[in-house]
Amino acid sequence: MFDIDKWQEIIATIRKNKMRTFLTGFSVAWGIFMLMILLGSGNGLKNGVSENFMRDAINAMWFWSGETSIPYEGMKEGRQIRLDNDDYELIKDLPGIEFTSGRYYINGNTFSYGSEYGNYTAITCHPELKEVESIEIINGRFINQIDINETRKSVVLGKDIYDALFKNKEAIGEYVRINKIPFKVVGICKESGGTRHRNAYLPVSTGQKVFNGANRLNNFALTINATTIEESRAIETEIRELLGRNHKFDATDRSALGSYNKLEDVIETMKIFTAINIFIWIIGIGTLIAGVVGVSNIMLIVVKERTKEIGIRKAIGASPSSVIGLVLLESILITTIAGYIGLVLGAGLMEGLNFIVEQQYAASAATNGGNGETLFRNPTVDLNIAIAATTLLIVAGAVAGYIPAKRAARIKPIEALRDE
């Protein structure tokens, strides 16, 4: 294998037939190049979509109240359902539930600090919302249980609100007016995975008290510790039935109690991506096989062309195995080098594309109020796949060379040397 003479023999033949070698290699390089681009694109699409998903915990679930649309136990439809703190306490302790947060909607969203003001969304919540929506604290803290218990007028500002009102001044400890009521800033946060941070978070108890909510809650956000669609559906149904009993509505009434089960969506979407991935591999390997068949074909012609030479070699004592080695190694050498070039070019192109995508993402984030939406991110292929592809190439080279090599070994010197 590492016999320098053998390599010199092979390199001499390759050098003798540059065009033929180039064309052979090109088909393989192209195959690998396409495989890299396909895989990279698939990854990019997957990463882009996943990123949009990951803004909240993937096992999150939401419930919100509305009007009944089905008559229930003698009561007409069109009845308003009101959830409250008791429901929160019940749901919080159900098995399979990790974190639960209730929210009471408050009207009007004018935020002001000194002479600066703006309209933003104020969300009342429990401390657990941080886990459910994967909120990232960049300064200070999130709402805590003491805020809830003592109904403190604390607020955690989204980064965009902070930027607009405070313009880089120290904000922690300062008071922001929300609908003319002063709230003390305890933290600055970012919404995970997103680029828009225009929400402010208040303790739910304070919201209820200050904005006349009594014990009412409008929705629940929670995370569950389920891993399959079936488990998450079971939990969803359990909560719907529980709330249905307490508030007297049909558990299947989606108008009375709306719900959204994220895990279900995530699992379904990931299934699609797995399918896309399989599809990409099939196409990629198909392209590669076309390349390998090309190499095999050209090697057959090479053997035919070299019949006389191989005959001479055999007449002066070349063993069949040395002839096989000659053809096989040439095939492997061409496929590996050409394939590697295709691999590097493909990976390089995807890295370049990644650079452009990231720039556009940053640009759109800058112009669109920090809202850089994209369906395509990080379209690159990881190292393991590149290594697997290289191994595949060497095997492909061996396969491509095998039949021609066998044919070369069968050449009879006398037939090869016959003068015609």
Next chain:
Amino acid sequence: MIKIENLHKSYITGSNSLHVLKGIDLEINQGEFVSVMGSSGSGKSTLLNILGILDNYDEGSYYLNGTLVKDMSEKKAAKLRNELVGFVFQSFNLISFKNAMENVALPLYYQGVSRKKRNKIALEYLDKMGLLEWAEHMPNEMSGGQKQRVAIARSLISKPKIIFADEPTGALDTTTSYEVMEILKEINEEGITIILVTHEHDIAAMSDKIIRLNDGVIAEVIKNGDLKSWQNQYTKEVEAIAI
């Protein structure tokens, strides 16, 4: 050295079977210089191929240097060829993308001799053929005679016991042919058996023994004594032409 008994060989092409050798008995001793003559189709090249283990035979037996050569594996045949036998062909059969030295050194490559060593030996043999300054030249830069001398050097480099020459002068002019024959005779004087296939009488006349094949059987064997007069006669004729 060579002993064959009742050798038969047929070629099957499609549905036709062509019986080329129809029972040949032959014995050649170490150091002999034998030519095989015959019209085309008489089976002389086939016989040479079988003797050189380039082809197999159907019936009979063939002993080379005491070993029975029959249904040999390709690998074993390749080894025997490499060690015992050298070939010289009508069309030289040099490898076109290798220079003279590399062509000559090739048999030693298959014996596993290192590159440096085999190239050194190849240069010695090229020197013997008077082609030292042509060592780096490619075959297509050389004349026919030079190419044949490179081919002879290649056949000698593995120190074979027998050289098979298939029409070695067929593609050469008379003067060059005679030069090549001189070289072959010198090799023969060093004790190497030479078996030569030719259809030229003057070339055959330079050997010790002529085996004349006709339609797949040995028609006659002309020995030493008679040859001398043959040779004189042909030499005179050639001289006459030359003048």
